[in-house]
Amino acid sequence: MERPNIYAVAARAGVSITTVSRVLNGKGPVARRTREQVLAAIRELGYQPSWLGRALAGRGQAALGIVFPDLAGPYHAEVIAGMESLTAAQGQALLILGTHGRDRCDEMVLDFARRVDGLVVTARTIPDAEVARLQDGEVRVVLLGRPPVNGAPAVRTENFAPALKLTTHLIADHGHRRLRFVGDPALSPDVAERWEGFVQAHRDAGLSAPRSPVRANLRQEDGYLAARRLLGGASRPGALVCANDEMALGVYAAAAEAGVRIPQDLAVTGWDDIPLVRYAVPPLTTVHQPVEELGRRAADTLVRRILGEEVPEPDLVLPSSPVFRESCGCRPGG
Amino acid sequence: MERPNIYAVAARAGVSITTVSRVLNGKGPVARRTREQVLAAIRELGYQPSWLGRALAGRGQAALGIVFPDLAGPYHAEVIAGMESLTAAQGQALLILGTHGRDRCDEMVLDFARRVDGLVVTARTIPDAEVARLQDGEVRVVLLGRPPVNGAPAVRTENFAPALKLTTHLIADHGHRRLRFVGDPALSPDVAERWEGFVQAHRDAGLSAPRSPVRANLRQEDGYLAARRLLGGASRPGALVCANDEMALGVYAAAAEAGVRIPQDLAVTGWDDIPLVRYAVPPLTTVHQPVEELGRRAADTLVRRILGEEVPEPDLVLPSSPVFRESCGCRPGG
DNA sequence: TTGTATGCGTTATCAA
DNA sequence: TTGATAACGCATACAA
Numbered sequence: 292m293e294r295p296n297i298y299a300v301a302a303r304a305g306v307s308i309t310t311v312s313r314v315l316n317g318k319g320p321v322a323r324r325t326r327e328q329v330l331a332a333i334r335e336l337g338y339q340p341s342w343l344g345r346a347l348a349g350r351g352q353a354a355l356g357i358v359f360p361d362l363a364g365p366y367h368a369e370v371i372a373g374m375e376s377l378t379a380a381q382g383q384a385l386l387i388l389g390t391h392g393r394d395r396c397d398e399m400v401l402d403f404a405r406r407v408d409g410l411v412v413t414a415r416t417i418p419d420a421e422v423a424r425l426q427d428g429e430v431r432v433v434l435l436g437r438p439p440v441n442g443a444p445a446v447r448t449e450n451f452a453p454a455l456k457l458t459t460h461l462i463a464d465h466g467h468r469r470l471r472f473v474g475d476p477a478l479s480p481d482v483a484e485r486w487e488g489f490v491q492a493h494r495d496a497g498l499s500a501p502r503s504p505v506r507a508n509l510r511q512e513d514g515y516l517a518a519r520r521l522l523g524g525a526s527r528p529g530a531l532v533c534a535n536d537e538m539a540l541g542v543y544a545a546a547a548e549a550g551v552r553i554p555q556d557l558a559v560t561g562w563d564d565i566p567l568v569r570y571a572v573p574p575l576t577t578v579h580q581p582v583e584e585l586g587r588r589a590a591d592t593l594v595r596r597i598l599g600e601e602v603p604e605p606d607l608v609l610p611s612s613p614v615f616r617e618s619c620g621c622r623p624g625g
Numbered sequence: 626m627e628r629p630n631i632y633a634v635a636a637r638a639g640v641s642i643t644t645v646s647r648v649l650n651g652k653g654p655v656a657r658r659t660r661e662q663v664l665a666a667i668r669e670l671g672y673q674p675s676w677l678g679r680a681l682a683g684r685g686q687a688a689l690g691i692v693f694p695d696l697a698g699p700y701h702a703e704v705i706a707g708m709e710s711l712t713a714a715q716g717q718a719l720l721i722l723g724t725h726g727r728d729r730c731d732e733m734v735l736d737f738a739r740r741v742d743g744l745v746v747t748a749r750t751i752p753d754a755e756v757a758r759l760q761d762g763e764v765r766v767v768l769l770g771r772p773p774v775n776g777a778p779a780v781r782t783e784n785f786a787p788a789l790k791l792t793t794h795l796i797a798d799h800g801h802r803r804l805r806f807v808g809d810p811a812l813s814p815d816v817a818e819r820w821e822g823f824v825q826a827h828r829d830a831g832l833s834a835p836r837s838p839v840r841a842n843l844r845q846e847d848g849y850l851a852a853r854r855l856l857g858g859a860s861r862p863g864a865l866v867c868a869n870d871e872m873a874l875g876v877y878a879a880a881a882e883a884g885v886r887i888p889q890d891l892a893v894t895g896w897d898d899i900p901l902v903r904y905a906v907p908p909l910t911t912v913h914q915p916v917e918e919l920g921r922r923a924a925d926t927l928v929r930r931i932l933g934e935e936v937p938e939p940d941l942v943l944p945s946s947p948v949f950r951e952s953c954g955c956r957p958g959g
Numbered sequence: 960t961t962g963t964a965t966g967c968g969t970t971a972t973c974a975a
Numbered sequence: 976t977t978g979a980t981a982a983c984g985c986a987t988a989c990a991a
Contacts, residue, residue, distance in 0.1 A: 296983085296985085306962085307962045307963075308962090308984090308985080308986090315985095318986095320960055320961085322960060322961085325960080341983090341984050343681050343686070343983085343984070345984080345985060346677050346985090347985070348984075348985045349966090349987095350985085350986070354740075361706070362703065362705060362706035362709070365699065368696045368705075369696065371696060371721070372695070372696035372723070375722070376723075384720050384740050385720065385721055386720055386721075387709060388719075389706070389709050389713060399713070402716070403718070405676065406676060406688075406718050510900070511900055512900075512904070540901060540904060543904070543906060544904035544906060547906040566844070566845055566846075567845060567874060567901060570846070570874060571874075572877060572906065630968055631968060640978085641977070641978045642969085642978090642979095644976090644978075646970060647977090650970080652970095653976090654976055655977085659977085674968080675967090675968050676969095677968070677969085678967075678968030678969035679969055680983095681967085681968075681969070681970095681983050681984070682970040683969090683970070683971085683982085683983065684970070
């Protein structure tokens with residue numbers, strides 16, 4: 292048995308397709324009795340409208356897309372989970388595309404954009420210029436984890452203030468003087484802002500400017516390798532402020548290998564507060580980000596844009612704050 | 626400027642849309658000169674065919690879907706990454722849907738299925754009966770991490786043999802006698818098979834049957850809680866075989882808290898070989914699964930089904946094997 | 960209150 | 976070698 296179309300329903304109910312369409316969309320006047328007949332026919336045939344037909348007829352595709360660099364760490368998976376929770380609830384489809392640092396991904400993204408009503412574009416995927424071009428091409432875009440571009444609204448998390456607070460904590464409360472920042476500010480706006488907060492804390496404390504960041508690529512192995520280098524070197528740092536949790540856990544491994552105790556010999560902090568670090572040994576001091584909500588809000592903002600509503604906050608910054616556990620030197624349970 | 630359609634191209638090239646279509650699809654005879662004119666028009670107008678039109682005209686939607694329970698751990702994200710690598714390379718779209726243990730997800734999945742050419746359905750999402758119904762409804766389905774149902778091909782990883790080997794290693798090489806399995810066999814076919822291998826190892830070694838599994842729910846916290854219970858109890862186990870890595874790391878935390886040393890006082894093993902465990906302290910002995918390839922192969926199988934090709938292996942089982950590090954008691958580096 | 964006819968952008972059939 | 980035209984499934988202006 293073929294899948295029934297709107298004509299089949301109309302025939303069965305003894306009406307025209309227009310009437311069926313009206314019943315389906317709840318628009319326009321339909322006599323009670325007629326409506327019931329149509330509804331009955333729909334039920335009997337197990338009819339479900341083809342969203343292809345709908346989309347082609349100009350009703351939008353009821354689909355959102357997200358463009359991310361890759362699915363290596365937990366971060367983007369959580370962003371996607373947040374978006375998915377919203378799209379699923381609203382009966383929309385969610386399409387995903389990883390750029391994987393490919394060169395010619397402009398076309399890919401453009402092609403991708405054609406299949407959705409709007410796009411969430413994360414940091415470290417496509418350059419601002421390309422975002423601007425998308426905007427000009429009437430593609431609805433929402434930026435995630437990066438500042439607004441050319442009128443495209445952004446949704447992101449706080450970075451500067453928590454980094455400042457965290458670093459100040461290490462300096463003022465635990466007396467650290469030789470701190471290093473592990474992460475590459477050039478890699479993403481988020482990391483850049485964290486670095487800024489790190490620097491500011493030094494200024495605020497009247498310390499000399501910190502040494503340049505230890506450029507590392509956000510994965511655990513990068514943290515491990517960076518720490519191995521640092522811990523083997525002459526002037527060993529007293530505290531490592533890592534740009535994310537995975538690198539911090541990499542530092543844990545290098546420290547264990549070198550016989551360096553955390554936090555007695557080395558304070559370590561992360562960023563993200565991924566589930567694993569709460570049960571790390573010792574529990575990691577980090578900065579909690581509402582990543583899933585970030586995805587949800589991005590999707591929500593995108594939907595508003597698509598509906599033509601005014602976006603209330605074109606640059607929404609969600610609060611994130613330090614979680615002091617034990618790797619910074621704080622006492623267990625206190 | 627509106628987005629050009631096939632008529633615009635035809636008009637510009639001074640031909641009919643049929644000819645344009647032929648050039649586009651490389652089918653049917655087209656004079657060299659004509660083709661060039663059409664190609665020029667396409668280029669000048671920046672024309673790109675609408676996939677909506679294509680799909681409606683019956684060419685398929687060039688989209689694959691995956692249904693998963695949630696994005697909590699690294700596992701499903703990696704599966705998705707594997708699928709995405711294939712779909713992106715082939716210019717297909719990838720749609721995702723999480724069931725989140727929702728009740729009435731039958732309709733959601735059905736609706737979802739209408740938007741794609743085929744579906745990868747993972748374990749712990751929808752019941753076999755529902756999969757069978759999808760199959761009957763002419764939805765192309767490939768199962769992932771669960772056995773074939775009603776003719777739907779499956780792609781999964783080895784479980785029994787590695788579990789047998791791993792457990793035997795603990796028993797024979799490290800002399801363990803009081804082993805417990807942490808995980809719920811009822812939760813997924815994968816876990817059930819791992820439990821079977823665990824049991825078989827006891828039989829093979831001539832030991833009495835192991836105690837019942839410590840039912841825990843795959844997340845780190847569940848492992849932590851389970852281990853806390855076990856380590857506080859009277860008859861403390863000597864080895865914990867965990868159904869996945871996250872739970873094993875939870876065990877790490879509980880052990881540290883209880884002053885139990887790994888592996889001296891307690892051997893621990895995981896499953897999956899997620900990146901983090903390689904740099905755990907101590908490095909975790911686990912079973913490596915080619916999860917990303919699993920996703921890729923599932924997508925590949927699905928594409929074959931869609932193209933109507935014979936699926937070479939209706940029940941593809943990818944090999945997975947133990948990685949002996951230090952948490953089982955093996956020496957560093959050997 | 961209901962129906963007719965047309966457009967959306969493509970592919971495919973058949974005729975020229 | 977090319978073209979006119981009919982699907983595909985739906986929404987909607989317009990007519991009745």
